[in-house]
Amino acid sequence: MQRECLKLLKNHMQSPGHHCLEVDSQIQADIAHYLKTHGAVLLTEWITPKDWYVLYLQNKALICIQSKLHPTRPALTDLSHDFPVTNRLQRAIYDLTKIPTQHAQDKRPWLNHGYFPTGVLNAHARSQRSCQQSYPFNKVAGDGVHEIPVGPVHAGVIEPGHFRFSVVGERILKLEERFGYTHKGIHQLLLNQDIQQGAKLISRVSGDSTVAYAYAYALACEDALNHSINPQTQIMRTVLLERERLINHIGDMAAIVNDAGMPSLQSQFSILKETLVRDNQQLTGHRYMMDAIMPCQNIPLWNSDTITTVLWTLNKIQKQLHELKQICDHHHGLQDRLKTTGGLSIETAKQLGVIGFTARASGLKLDMRQGNTHYPYSALNITALTESNGDVAARMNLRFKECHQSIDVIHRLFDMVDQASTTNEPHATTTDFPFGVGIVESWRGPVCVAVALEHDQIQWCHFHDPSWQNWLALEYAVIGNIVADFPLINKSFNLSYSGQDS
């Protein structure tokens, strides 16, 4: 790596805020390696018609490494040695744009199953042919090894995806995932849309994180337009985001205890979830708060009676969660299923570049809400909650903790809202990115949206779901577990198929 480039990178790593560094695409791999050894995580990578961007989070700095694509023979360099998730991202990029990755080991298609032409997003390179429909899975050989194919249509009420287990007896030796079934081509649909129409699409990338997507997209658009939004609206958006976290964590705990064989306990959690979801209908007009956050639009403050009722309900739910925690902790049969099942060690989590609450359950203090972040989180001084074991029990306990944290945050937000002004303050520019960016910690992990606008129309828009990174973690968490525990482990992660496929 050139000396000046390294010097710049070091400077960026030490100062909080957003930094952009333009480099030759050949040295991207060196930079990835350097950042990885200094504890950075890769948030996302994407390409636009002319550029290749890789976005990293290093301590408190958000670093974007930009490379110009060669005008006639564009190619990416392989970063998967340091950040395994890029293997899938690169394959997805090839499927949609036909831009290859040099020296990539794995060149199998990812999103393209042979039903649409390779390179649909790239007008210059679009081929008439699609890829092969057969997909070679990695083979595990040896005495007594056999394969169990599962999906794409699963046994429960869940999204489609394919899992290929290689097992000996009951134990899982290897799990290989194959996704792309819910690929809807949202990146292409977003092109040339106006901002509001784009919000409708992006809210439906993953229905369970609709608030997080809408919020990140709104931040990205406002960043690109240099539009300021009043603190009160920022607080209200965060209230909705924290409600979404609460609802999904409770819903997942319901599913976990059900998969551990306790439907009566599941009912208890579902009652709490449905109560909150019905309140959402009253508060925002939608049970999952879809389309409640729109870019450049203010959200009116709820009246004081409504706020009192909301807080009262939350207090009641907090009390119930305490009771349910007691029941869970004292139920040995349940604990027996949860403990040591689906373990993800902190080393593996680091190596894979896992993000979000999955990373926190394995002991990594990664949370976009802490430290130097967007208002109002910057004023709340949140610390990331962690667990150490990384097993299903740890992810369950962390969910309990984060539910309480969310309730506490909502209380504090309503305390702040009285003093918050309703006038639009000038936009504080902390970014030197050539595009608008919004990153929001959804209940699952950081949701990133980057957008470039031209006359209020979307020139290009990239969004990234934390499931991309964390699906890899699932492949490792199941190793050595029995097949029958897979649904339980899968539920404890509860990753989005649609979010990673879209």
Place this chain on the structure above:
Amino acid sequence: MWQFTKKILQTGIKSESISLTKEPGIERIGQELKRVIAKRFGKSLAIRVVDAGSCNACELEINATTNPFYNLKRFGIHFVASPRHADMLLVTGPVTRNMADALKKTYDAMPDPKLVVAIGDCALCGGVFKNSYAIQGNVNSIIPVDVVVPGCPPTPAQIIQGIFIAINKNHSET
């Protein structure tokens, strides 16, 4: 265990006569649903759900139909793991190209009467995703649909209503 038993007793029965949904006539639907299922489906209606590319909000609402408030199971309705056990197919999503084949195969694997209820705006017409290169077409263009439940996503009460209309429609035709 005592704690848990106490909790269950304190909670009591939360199942509603679905009248809280403010949609008149749904309570009658609950009773009627049970009667038709008892008569036509041997007291139990088995449903298979296929997600043909939804954003997962429709799945959240289908799951919500089994929570203690809606308690779909009290009418004799349950979700099954195989299409071969199913009387009815619920389909969500705009039917992506990558899922069209799997949806068709699931439908083919079902025994008659093969009732199909398409759930959500996407299943109806592709919703916000229509005109994408990755979308094959709405559910009706892949397999015959009996009832469509519009909404983004439709509420649990609307889904239950859709299931009721499907079995009643089938009842009046035969």
